[in-house]
Amino acid sequence: MKKYVKDFFLRGMLFGGFGPIVAGIVYMILSYTINDFSLSGLEVFTAIASTYLLAFVQAGASVFNQIEGWGIAKSLLCHLSTLYIAYSMCYIINSWIPFEWTVLLIFTLIFLAVYFVVWFTVYFCIKATSKKFNKFLN
Numbered sequence: 001m002k003k004y005v006k007d008f009f010l011r012g013m014l015f016g017g018f019g020p021i022v023a024g025i026v027y028m029i030l031s032y033t034i035n036d037f038s039l040s041g042l043e044v045f046t047a048i049a050s051t052y053l054l055a056f057v058q059a060g061a062s063v064f065n066q067i068e069g070w071g072i073a074k075s076l077l078c079h080l081s082t083l084y085i086a087y088s089m090c091y092i093i094n095s096w097i098p099f100e101w102t103v104l105l106i107f108t109l110i111f112l113a114v115y116f117v118v119w120f121t122v123y124f125c126i127k128a129t130s131k132k133f134n135k136f137l138n
Helices: 002-015 018-033 041-066 072-093 101-137
Strands: none
Touching: 002 041, 018 041, 041 072, 072 101
């Protein structure tokens, strides 16, 4: 288990820096599309710190899918819940979505739909690739 914790932190540190880059791109686009768009120093700092943590968790959470003793359901649930908490907290802290139950329900439904579309796409691509390799080996 120590190996997986180490991998989580290593992956997080390697890819965490992409979060603030994405936040910078989003704010740059907003500045070109919204008249008199401005941010306070606190808003900029919050965006940088929270998107770094979001990217850190996003990259680190991939380790859940590699723990040999875990079944697909357990790793999927851990990965899904970790990402959901990270994304929802980041969006709420940055006021990208308001903390209202209706908005959170919509966010949750969209998050789950996108998560499972991506998950099934990756799952079936890996399964097809495995079949090709197995045919090649036989």
